[in-house]
Amino acid sequence: MTSNTSENLYDTVPDAQGRFGQYGGKFVAETLMAALADLEVVYRTLAVDEQFQQEIDNDLQHYVGRPSPLYEASRWSDSIGGARIYLKREDLNHTGAHKVNNTVGQALLAKHMGKTRVIAETGAGQHGVATATIAARLGLDCVVFMGETDIQRQALNVYRMKLLGAEVVSVSSGSRTLKDAMNEAMRDWVTNVDTTFYIIGTVAGPHPYPMLVRDFQSVIGREARAQSLAQTGRLPDALVACVGGGSNAIGLFHPFLQDETVAMYGVEAGGHGVSTNQHAAPLTAGTPGVLHGNRTYLMQDGDGQIMDTHSISAGLDYPGVGPEHSWLKDIGRVNYVVAKDDEALRAFHKLTEIEGIMPALETSHALAYAETLAASMTPQQTIIVNLSGRGDKDILTVAKIDGIVV
Template sequence: MREKASNSYRNLPDDNGRFGIHGGRFVAETLMPLVLDVEKSYHAARKDQSFLSELLYYQKHYIGRPSPLYFAERMTAHFGGAKLYFKRDELNHTGAHKINNVLGQALLAKRMGKTKIIAETGAGQHGVATATACALFNLECEVFMGAEDVRRQKPNVDRMRLLGAKVHAVTSGTSTLKDAMNEALRYWVAHPDTHFYIIGTVAGPHPYPEMVRDFQSVIGKETREQITEAEGRLPDALIACIGGGSNAMGLFHPFLDDEEIEIYGVEAAGHGLDTDQHAASLTGGSPGVLHGNRTYLLQTAEGQIKDAHSISAGLDYPGIGPEHSWLHDIGRVNYVSATDEEALKMFQLCSRLEGIIPALEPSHALAFASTLLPKMAEDKIVVLNMCGRGDKDLEAVLPLLDERGLL
């Protein structure tokens, strides 16, 4: 039996920002007044019709929402089995789902009278989205990015600079996303009066996991309408990749109470779950406290945070959003994984069959789809969140595809 919070899976967090044992506000005292201020302002804004109208305006005219729901006919025929639909958030302005959240938070920052924005970024998609919104709303922008990711995702670094953002290459720790987040939090602590921190995923101290989920839920809300229009009913299964988990939360949340729908979150298994080189916090981690929330983490027996590994910089994070941890604990969502190799094959396959170059992140979701779909009947329907496009990955991926004879 699944444990439900008062007949719905959709009414958390509680007032303390908890999803079951997960979530919370584990931050230094210096940040507490800031976090409480964001919470108060956000809770007021989401009830304010003028804020919501402004958000809707930019979603439609600037991002290009709604993003299409597309029947991937050739992939469906190739896998054989259930019908596969792509929710095409890779067509959003800036090329990924990240902008959905960023526009919401940037409007909130403006409403709070903040003039400067801080963001962390892994793959660079959140950094680019933030730099974009800052250009649009005339806000100063500083992006923290692990030095290793700066190297892996150079085109996005160039984009951010062109958009007017200052990119800080972070060399502490392992020089990846977790270290970028540490540095962004440190910077925020030192600039509490002027700066707003736009967190890019459904993690961090309350209210961030809730707020980012709400801004991303537009993905799932549109999907409900679109699939009903296309098929006359809701889908049988949903699939999305998970690093921190914002695109997945955005797709899943509006469907959580439709219990007949099977939901799959795909973590990055890197070189394999039986190695030390993966980023699957739920399948290979345990609950702990990092970056302001309790959630599943990759950590040692002593509680030191371990390095994550994934070919995809966007999934290369040793934690996961606390709501996913809760959904894992209660069993509402199935968390599975895909390796670097499996994702690489899908990167090529989807490009060849659909003319859509997927980012490495949703390539992980495709890898799981390739095992799930053949097991399902042909009248079943699956929606996969195509949360980003792969242009940013070409430099890293092409040599690997060449080596494997896939070009």
């Protein structure tokens, strides 16, 4: 494909129906259709409104602390001996992850729409914390839905949300993880649709969410692209990001999609291995279906029931993925690969010890794959890894695995 057609291609999605090729769409109950239509109208108006964009930019700069640095991980790169690895430091954002880029944007949408209450689903708790944080700042009521299993493994973030004034609702249906939290958030939204704005944390859900979350997260890739040109004089040879729902990956990838020389790797949670069913890698081992309002790759059984997933990281423990990733997989623009629990855990320790940066377990999946990829490349080449979140929330999980009582 020529550069011109590819430019047009990536700008054509989603289409008016919210489709990315055959993926995406609006598969929700009738009660929510009017709210989605309202949201789309408001978003399309505000997306080209200079004042609104200034409001967001101002928050990103002064409240979140952007731009986040692009940091050359020299000792780590030296130890591998291959490509030079740069880390896009989303862990340095206020609240410690990329999630806040999106909650800043959606909360401002909520405010403009006159909504007084926001709800969110959360897996690892990072999106819940980012939502509770913005809600505190804007004086909005905030309810966060979280699976019972995740509440246990992310206790610190649960308490953080409560300190921020949010109500955390424990979800004990289904697999008691992120997908069930999202079901419950949808149920709340359908009940309180007049007053409530649903801040979805990833590039999934019904249209227009995959589009607007992508747009809000694309600040990551826009900055990284400019920083790479300024710091290295060229574009990177490869991008690497972890993929659960896929918001940090889309945020990094999207502004580079037209740059044909830039290879992209989305790293799914391989759990105990994709041959075991104990994983969360729908793009690698799943098939297309409909969940949470969109058509996308899913982990499902022969009857179309959604399967339980497994990952060491609560934030990747999700059976679906954003529809744009499904499309990018099918057209071959992004390579989707996996890193297993133990590989992620090794990468967590490695980066902590060699760079003094403690990554989230989600991010550690991207780091694990980047290490393998870098080793196959030359020192003249560069890789940008999205360091999507910091690992403080995971210290207890890691200690438990390592057999240490904190």
